[in-house]
Amino acid sequence: MVQQSAAQLDAAFAALADATRRGVLEELGRSEASITRLADRFAMSLTGMKKHVALLEEAGLVTSQKLGRVRVCRIETEGLGEVAAWIAARRKVWNDRFDALDTVLETLLQQERPDEQA
Structure with a gap:
């Protein structure tokens, strides 16, 4: 399952x-x-837009459904949620590291200026 999740993130x-x-x-x-409508909006051929939508579908970011002769696309919030969760986890790691760095820098600055501690 981890590999599938990693592959899904790579695709996303x-x-x-x-x-x-x-x-x-x-x-x-x-x-x-x-x-x-999407092809018109982006001044693109239907074939080109179908390829873009197919990649978004493979990545789990979009779903589409054929309704009569029209293929309607919708955003897939679950796929976007997985990407957002991955980013949020990385953000937490880096925020923690920057907080630790701030603490070290503050300590070093206080050591450089002992007369300002009073």
Whole structure:
């Protein structure tokens, strides 16, 4: 399961590396949209947009459903939540490290200026 999760994160970050796909996610964050509407919005061919949506689907960031002749896309909050959780965990590690560094620097500054401790 860890490997699958790592592979999912890899796919999500690869998908997020592209500005068009990030734009698609922003668009879908406002409301669901057809591939045709997304293609028009980004001045792109239907084939090109289908490829972008397919990558977002593989990454678990978007779902799509065929309704008649139209494929409607929706943002997948669970996939985005996993990415956000991974980032939040890294942020906590770095915030803890910066807090520890601040403590060390403050101690060193106080040692340099003993007359200001009083």
